[in-house]
Amino acid sequence: MTDALAxxxxxxxxxxxxxxxxVLRDVSFRVGRGExxxxxxxxxxxxxxxxxxxxxxxxxxxRITAGRVTMDGEDVTALDSDQLRHLRAHTVSMVxxxxxxxxxxxxxxxxxxxxxxxxxxxxxxxxxxxxxEMLRRVRISDPKRVMERYAHQLSGGMQQRVAIAMALAKNxxxxxxxxxTTGLDATVxxxxxxxxxQLRREFGTSIxxxxxxxxxxxxMCDRVGVLYAGMLVEEGPTAELFNAPRHxxxxxxxxxxxxxGEHKDHNRLDTIPGTLxxxxxxxxxxxxxxxxxxADDRCRRELPPLIDLGGRFARCHYHERAAFLPxxxxxxxRLPAARSDAAxxxxxxxxxKTFHSGDHALRAVADVSLAIGAGETxxxxxxxxxxxxxxxxxxxxxxxxxxxxxxxxxxxxxxxxLEERAxxxxxxxxxxxxxPDSALNRAHSVRRIIGRALSRLxxxxxxxxxxxxxxLIQSVRLSERHLAVKPRQLSGGLKQRVAIARAFAGAPRxxxxxxxxxxxxxxxxxAILNLLADLQAERQVSYIFISHDLGVVRYLSDKIAVLYLxxxxxxxxxxxxxxxxxxxxxxxxxxxxxxxxxKQPSRIRLEGEIPSASxxxxxxxxxxxxxxxxxxxxxxxxxxxxxxxxxxxxxxHIPLAxxxxxxxxxx
Amino acid sequence: xxxENPAIVAFILRRIALSLVTLVLLSLMVFFGxxxxxxxxGRAILGxxxxxxxxxxxxxxxxxxxxxxxxxxxxxxxxxQGDMGMSYAFRSPVAPFVLDALANSCKLAxxxxxxxxxxxxxxxxxxxxxxNRPIDRIISLGGLSVxxxxxxxxxxxxxxxxxxxxxxxxxxATWPEGAGLGTQLYHLILPSLPLFLVLFGYIARMARAxxxxxxxxxxxxxxxxxxxxxxxxxxxxxxxxxxxPTITVIATQTGYLIxxxxxxxxxxRYQGIGSLIYTAARGKxxxxxxxxxxxxxxxxxxxxxxxxxAYTLLNPRIRLGAET
Numbered sequence: 003m004t005d006a007l008a009x010x011x012x013x014x015x016x017x018x019x020x021x022x023x024x025v026l027r028d029v030s031f032r033v034g035r036g037e038x039x040x041x042x043x044x045x046x047x048x049x050x051x052x053x054x055x056x057x058x059x060x061x062x063x064x065r066i067t068a069g070r071v072t073m074d075g076e077d078v079t080a081l082d083s084d085q086l087r088h089l090r091a092h093t094v095s096m097v098x099x100x101x102x103x104x105x106x107x108x109x110x111x112x113x114x115x116x117x118x119x120x121x122x123x124x125x126x127x128x129x130x131x132x133x134x135e136m137l138r139r140v141r142i143s144d145p146k147r148v149m150e151r152y153a154h155q156l157s158g159g160m161q162q163r164v165a166i167a168m169a170l171a172k173n174x175x176x177x178x179x180x181x182x183t184t185g186l187d188a189t190v191x192x193x194x195x196x197x198x199x200q201l202r203r204e205f206g207t208s209i210x211x212x213x214x215x216x217x218x219x220x221x222m223c224d225r226v227g228v229l230y231a232g233m234l235v236e237e238g239p240t241a242e243l244f245n246a247p248r249h250x251x252x253x254x255x256x257x258x259x260x261x262x263g264e265h266k267d268h269n270r271l272d273t274i275p276g277t278l279x280x281x282x283x284x285x286x287x288x289x290x291x292x293x294x295x296x297a298d299d300r301c302r303r304e305l306p307p308l309i310d311l312g313g314r315f316a317r318c319h320y321h322e323r324a325a326f327l328p329x330x331x332x333x334x335x336r337l338p339a340a341r342s343d344a345a346x347x348x349x350x351x352x353x354x355k356t357f358h359s360g361d362h363a364l365r366a367v368a369d370v371s372l373a374i375g376a377g378e379t380x381x382x383x384x385x386x387x388x389x390x391x392x393x394x395x396x397x398x399x400x401x402x403x404x405x406x407x408x409x410x411x412x413x414x415x416x417x418x419x420l421e422e423r424a425x426x427x428x429x430x431x432x433x434x435x436x437x438p439d440s441a442l443n444r445a446h447s448v449r450r451i452i453g454r455a456l457s458r459l460x461x462x463x464x465x466x467x468x469x470x471x472x473x474l475i476q477s478v479r480l481s482e483r484h485l486a487v488k489p490r491q492l493s494g495g496l497k498q499r500v501a502i503a504r505a506f507a508g509a510p511r512x513x514x515x516x517x518x519x520x521x522x523x524x525x526x527x528x529a530i531l532n533l534l535a536d537l538q539a540e541r542q543v544s545y546i547f548i549s550h551d552l553g554v555v556r557y558l559s560d561k562i563a564v565l566y567l568x569x570x571x572x573x574x575x576x577x578x579x580x581x582x583x584x585x586x587x588x589x590x591x592x593x594x595x596x597x598x599x600x601k602q603p604s605r606i607r608l609e610g611e612i613p614s615a616s617x618x619x620x621x622x623x624x625x626x627x628x629x630x631x632x633x634x635x636x637x638x639x640x641x642x643x644x645x646x647x648x649x650x651x652x653x654x655h656i657p658l659a660x661x662x663x664x665x666x667x668x669x
Numbered sequence: 670x671x672x673e674n675p676a677i678v679a680f681i682l683r684r685i686a687l688s689l690v691t692l693v694l695l696s697l698m699v700f701f702g703x704x705x706x707x708x709x710x711g712r713a714i715l716g717x718x719x720x721x722x723x724x725x726x727x728x729x730x731x732x733x734x735x736x737x738x739x740x741x742x743x744x745x746x747x748x749x750q751g752d753m754g755m756s757y758a759f760r761s762p763v764a765p766f767v768l769d770a771l772a773n774s775c776k777l778a779x780x781x782x783x784x785x786x787x788x789x790x791x792x793x794x795x796x797x798x799x800x801n802r803p804i805d806r807i808i809s810l811g812g813l814s815v816x817x818x819x820x821x822x823x824x825x826x827x828x829x830x831x832x833x834x835x836x837x838x839x840x841x842a843t844w845p846e847g848a849g850l851g852t853q854l855y856h857l858i859l860p861s862l863p864l865f866l867v868l869f870g871y872i873a874r875m876a877r878a879x880x881x882x883x884x885x886x887x888x889x890x891x892x893x894x895x896x897x898x899x900x901x902x903x904x905x906x907x908x909x910x911x912x913x914p915t916i917t918v919i920a921t922q923t924g925y926l927i928x929x930x931x932x933x934x935x936x937x938r939y940q941g942i943g944s945l946i947y948t949a950a951r952g953k954x955x956x957x958x959x960x961x962x963x964x965x966x967x968x969x970x971x972x973x974x975x976x977x978x979a980y981t982l983l984n985p986r987i988r989l990g991a992e993t
Contacts (some may be wrong), residue, residue, distance in 0.1 A: 057894055091896025103887040108909045108985055117905070118895055151983040168895070 004075040004175040006208030007033040007056060012049050012069035014060065014232075015444065016281065023282025024066065025051050027232045029069075033176065038202065038209040040240065042216055044255075044523040046278050048232040049212045053180045055212070057088055057096055074175045091121060095169035099181040100223070101161035105153035108140030111164055112149025118171040125156065133171075139204070140167040141197060152577050157611050159190035163197065165309075170205060178494060180212045187385045188550060189608050192594035195222060196605065199650065216256065217596040220244050228252050229298040231279045231289040236312025244598060248316035250294045250327045257329070258528035260557035261599060266379075266535035270334040271557070273532065274525035277493060288318070295328040296320050331532060339377050339539040345413060346373035347511050347644045348608050349465060349543050353407035355392055355568075364616040366392040367403070369570040369643075374512065374561070377538060379545040381559030381576065383552060383591065386613050389568035394514045398431055399423055411511065429459045429508035436517035438497035442489040442504070448475075459508025478503040478533060495526035499533065501632075506537065512544040519554060531558060556580055564588045567615050569621045574650035583662035585638070585652050586630040622655065628665060674958075677981060677988060684977055688970040695966040696748075700741050703959040714757055714953065736855045748963065754956035758949075766945060771927075771964060774934075774941035777842070778926035780854065781861040785868045786919055790912065792869065793876020797911075800881060809877065812870025824936045827862050842939035860937040864930070868922060875915040883911035887946040915982055920976030927972075928965030 015022035025049045033039040041049050054060050056071050058078060067312040071078040074093050081089060098104060112133055119129035130149075136168045137145035140163040153161055162182065169177055179198070183191035187204055195218065202209060213219050219226055220240055227237040228249065236249035248254045257272035264271070264407055279285060288306055291297040300319055308315040318324060355367040367389045374380045382390045395401045399407055399420035409416045411430055417423050435441040441449055453471055456462045462470055473480065476497040489497050498518060505513050515534065519527040535558060537543060549555045555562065562579040564572040564587060572585035577586060590606045608627045619626045625636040635655050645651045646658040647669075655659070664667040712719070728734055732743065744754065753763040796808040815823070832840040833959035838859040844852050883889060884907060892906040893899075931943035938944075942961055949957035979986050 059890060059894065087896050087898065089896075090894050094894075096894050098887065098890075100887065106892070106906050106910070108913075108983075117897070121896060152989060155989060163889070168891070172896075395771070422701040587857045587875045 005032045005034055005072070006037070006074060007039075008072040009052065009056070010069050010072070012052075012055065012071060013067045014048075014055055015065055015067045016061070017063045017065065018282070021282065022065070023280075024067070025064070025232050025281050026055070027285070029229070029234050030233070031227050031237060033208050033210050036206050036208055037225065038211055038223045040211045040213065040226040041227060041229060042219050044211060044214060044278065044525065048280070049214075049229055050180055051232075053098075053178045053210065054396070056176075056178060057090065057094055074188070092172055094176045094178065095172065095173055095174040096178040096180065097162070097169045097182050098179075099163050099184045101158060101165045102153060103167050105161060107153055109152075110149065111153065111156070112150050115149070115164065115168055115171065117121075118168060122172065125522060128613070129392075132449060136167045136171050137164065139170070141166070142167075146439060157190075159188050159193055159611070160188075162186065162194050166194075166197065166201070170201060172208065173207075174204060175208060176210065177207045178210045178212070181214065182211075183218065184213070184215070188552070188591060188594045189385055192596070192605060193607070195596070196607075197220065197664075215596075216244065216259065216524075216537060217598045220598050221596040226491050228255075229285075230408035232281070233286065233289055233317065234308065234315075235290065235317045236315065237308070238311075242314060245257075246323045246325065248314070248321040249290075249318050250296050250320075250324050251290045253324050253327045254293075254330075255524060256505065257394045258524045260528075260531065260553045262553075262556070262580075262597075264540070264557055266531075266558055268335065268563060270335060270532045270535065271528040272329050272333070273331045273529045275330050289647060295330060295336075296323055296326075331529075335535075335539070337536070337539045339535075339542075344376070345475060346375045348374045349410040349413065350409075351408040351410070352399070353393070353396055353409065354404040355389075355396055355407075356404050364614075365618070366615060367396060368569050370563075370568075370570055372561075372563060372570070372573060372651065374544045374546070376511075377542040378545060379538065379547050379559045380564045381555040382548045382565060383562060385556055385591075386550075386564035387567075387612055387615065388507040388565040388613075391516060392568070393565070394433070394516055394546060394548060397512075398433055399428075400512060415483060425476075429543035430511040431460075431514070432505035432508065432510040432512075433514040433516065434498070434501050434505050434518045434641070436520050438494070438501040439489070440543070441501050442497060444489055447486055447488055448480075448492075448500050451489070451500060452485075452507060455504045455507035456570055473505050474507060477506070477537065479570065494522050495529060498522065499525075502530075502533065502537070506541075506543075509541070510543060512546065514546045515549070516548045517550065518547075520549065520551070520572055529553070534558060550579075552592065564591070567618050569623060569653060571624065572651070573643075573655050576656055578647075578650045582667040583658055583665050585654050586628050586656070586661070587624050590627075590629065591666060622653070630661075632656060678983065681978065684974060688974050689922045690822070691971055692963075692966055694964075696745055696963055698960070699959045699962050699966075700744060702736075703955045703962075706863075720799035744959075748960065751781075751973065753960035756949075756954055756957045758952045758954040759957075763957050766957065767960050767964055770940055770942040770945040770961070771968075773939065774927050774930065774943065776853065777857055777860060777930065777941055778923065780857040781864040781868075781926055782923070784861055785865045785872060788865070789869050789872030790876045790915065793878075793915070794880055794908075796873065796877045796915045797880030797884060798869065807879075808873055814870075815866040816868075816870035818866065819931075820867060820932045821936060823863040823866050824860075824933060828934065829860060831859055831862075840937075842934075842937040848942035860933055860939060863933055864926060868926075871922070872915065872919060875918045876912060879911035879914050880907065884906045886910070903950065909983075913980065917980045920979050921973055924965075925971035927968045 010030050012026055013024060014026040015024050016627050017376050029052065031039065041052060043049050055066060056073065056078065066079055073089065076089065078089065108115065112130065115133035115136060116129035119132045120126065124132060130438065133149060134145040135549060138147060142163055148156065183194050186194065211219060211222050223240050225238065226240050226243050227234050228251065228253050236243065236247065236252050236640055243252065247256060254272065254274045258274065259269055274293055287302040287304055288297065291301040294301065306319045308317045309321060310322065346571050351371050353367055355368055355372045357364040370393060382393065384390055392401065396403045399416065399418065402418040411427060416427055420428060439616055453467060454465050456470055460470065475482065475485065480496065480499050484496065489500060519530050522530065531554065538545065547555060547558050556576060559576045562574065563570050563577050564579065564585060572579055573586045582589065588607050593606045606629050610627055613626055621637045621639050622641050625631050628636065632655055641653050641655045643651055643653045652658065687951045698970060711733065713725040715724055715727060732740060747754065751764060753767060756763045756766065792808045792812065796805040799805045828840055831838045839856055842856050842860045844856040859974065889902065889906055928942060931947050934941040934944035935947055942965060946958055946961035949961060
């Protein structure tokens with residue numbers, strides 16, 4: 003039987019500045035009938051180019067320079083425009099990141115789904131009927147209503163279901179999924195992945211699954227290929243490849259991810275030095291040689307072939323030694339963090355924030371009280387809309403809280419707004435944003451950005467400033483040569499280091515890190531997490547760390563606050579909250595995260611969508627989705643926030659002992 | 670058109686209120702500029718050689734000796750009821766002059782509009798579909814270069830070419846009394862051309878930008894990968910999204926097309942509202958001038974309002990709001 007997709011010795015180049023720059027180099031792989039094949043790699047490795055080549059939707063500058071792509075036995079590269087349209091209409095579908103943009107904003111959903119059926123020759127009425135049927139198959143319970151809507155009126159999860167429904171409507175031989183869950187909440191991601199697993203069973207579709215998220219690919223795919231600098235460097239059955247990688251790049255990539263049990267107090271993450279070769283770079287030997295601790299002269303001279311290791315392949319001369327790749331960053335913690343149990347740095351008492359719009363009142367943060375000690379990290383987790391960012395902005399004084407709430411620094415209540423705070427108080431609380439691009443002034447050099455922060459926040463000038471500037475730059479592992487450049491000349495990771503240096507300029511007591519690594523590749527993320535951990539140990543600074551990546555939060559946090567609709571549902575030490583017994587919401591959040599190692603816990607599905615904060619459910623706000631709901635009491639009475647054991651508080655009617663029993667945990 | 674978003678109704682009402690405020694402010698400026706600042710109106714009308722008594726008598730008969738606020742209130746409440754005052758120059762009510770001129774201006778605007786909008790949008794679309802190819806360069810650069818030429822330059826050049834040299838079109842825009850629609854149109858083509866040149870580049874540029882963005886969007890990719898034919902993709906998925914901002918721009922330009930044509934109307938001797946205020950200004954006919962300017966203000970306010978409403982109503986994201 004023919005393969006659903008066969009990529010043979012494919013090379014693709016983009017023409018930039020009159021020169022062809024290679025993006026894919028001699029890539030070969032196949033996706034068998036009914037198989038799910040995963041393609042992983044960091045940004046810039048060429049993953050998406052593979053997908054766009056397969057559907058012949060390369061940008062105008064892109065060109066296939068060698069090789070071919072066969073789909074369902076048909077050479078895609080040789081089709082004329084009519085045949086290509088036929089292929090797209092019948093054989094292949096694609097779903098990509100950001101479903102909100104993938105749907106037409108000015109056409110009703112029904113029309114967008116139905117047009118696939120009219121294209122296939124159905125009448126308007128039939129097409130409507132079949133569109134509704136298709137939406138039902140992607141588990142949309144009220145398809146008629148959804149068809150009347152526009153894309154912006156649906157949640158991200160719903161939008162992606164619609165996109166998947168459109169993709170499967172033609173019952174394609176091959177479904178290409180390019181980062182289909184990136185940017186979605188963990189709970190929504192889990193839902194979408196579940197759906198894809200089920201639909202794959204129903205439709206028997208072959209899948210090419212592209213993602214930067216190794217755990218997601220591990221969960222979804224039968225076989226995996228690892229792309230690096232446009233080359234396939236390793237390929238094999240999923241379990242074998244992730245459990246015993248045979249290419250140093252795969253080994254290194256896996257080591258960058260914080261695993262369960264790893265914590266800033268015990269170890270540092272491994273990193274990958276250097277950067278990915280730029281598109282079009284001349285590569286003579288192994289593309290990874292410059293960053294590989296195993297590399298020798300032979301690696302730099304001679305490109306290794308894809309070596310057959312019996313059902314799996316690795317492009318490495320020393321594949322048998324890959325597992326013994328020396329670490330680039332020692333695991334041991336040089337300077338352990340010294341936390342004192344003395345008075346907390348930041349105390350928050352009964353903090354509320356209500357947004358008013360017309361006669362709607364939206365309670366974004368409700369009755370939050372907590373304390374953060376010196377050198378301690380508080381991790382904030384929760385789905386989007388849970389109030390994490392609003393909370394951070396209240397602490398920083400970017401938003402005024404409702405009357406009565408107190409944010410106290412070293413036991414002194416802070417004025418609610420930044421403008422009213424004393425200079426020392428402003429200095430003490432700093433922030434690092436997700437996107438350093440928008441946080442750093444593009445027109446200024448790094449020297450100016452950090453120098454300005456030092457003079458404004460640190461009150462320094464002249465030689466003192468210069469000395470401090472060098473120290474600061476070195477403490478974020480940048481060198482003096484970075485001082486003269488502008489942010490846009492730096493990679494994402496380096497930019498984030500500049501942003502961190504800026505935040506640390508005034509010797510802050512507490513830094514809010516709002517998704518600081520979400521836009522970064524895992525190898526860069528590991529370095530930034532190490533840096534944050536080191537800085538904390540050196541300076542006793544406290545963090546409020548916001549991230550949707552629970553693995554990252556766990557690595558860096560001492561305490562966790564789980565937020566839902568602006569309320570703290572659970573607050574406790576990192577181990578307690580993660581290991582359980584935990585609040586049913588925490589339980590659901592944790593079970594939604596795909597894992598690389600260990601057994602995937604049985605998924606707890608959250609029914610329905612996160613309710614609107616402007617009209618929260620009565621009683622316990624989580625009762626509408628809670629898998630462990632007791633009954634009427636949950637609907638009628640908001641559970642109190644009770645310290646069930648030392649330093650571990652929950653907002654649930656079920657006693658902790660009972661939760662422990664239900665979740666099979668020891669108390 | 671269904672309105673599911675209550676915030677939109679509030680927005681529209683607020684927008685209308687804002688237009689009214691703008692008009693009140695404009696009327697105040699016009700009133701003080703036209704009746705207060707010129708100083709002695711009676712003297713201005715009668716000239717330097719009239720004796721003081723007759724100047725005062727005239728001022729009194731015009732009601733100019735009353736407090737300003739009373740004069741303003743009188744003037745504006747009459748204006749709202751359609752009484753725009755008496756022309757000093759013609760000694761007869763201003764309203765018929767203004768309304769006639771407005772009707773003429775609308776005719777010219779309509780002709781220009783019918784020429785420039787389809788061609789401008791088409792030009793933008795063609796340019797966008799051929800991004801960075803020669804045809805795109807010609808349309809974009811050409812459009813831009815003629816946009817920056819003032820109407821009195823292009824107007825004169827066009828008169829030289831089409832009326833004097835080729836003798837295809839009449840020099841003046843004024844048609845003979847009682848002429849039919851065809852003749853009227855025939856006279857309006859030449860004055861529309863400078864307006865076409867001013868607006869074409871502008872509209873084409875907006876349409877091109879919108880098209881380029883829409884063609885590059887993920888939803889267009891979705892549509893193409895569905896296997897739809899290229900014309901269907903353009904028609905169903907690209908155009909509406911691409912042209913939404915352009916429609917707004919066009920609506921805003923209506924104000925200019927109707928009220929901003931002083932130069933063109935004067936050049937082509939056309940009895941529009943532009944040449945009306947020009948004449949009134951030269952003849953110190955303040956009531957006429959004030960009425961003309963205020964009418965143009967109303968036209969501008971209505972055009973801007975229409976632009977906002979069009980954008981709001983055509984964009985489901987705004988019309989329906991987000992699902993909460």
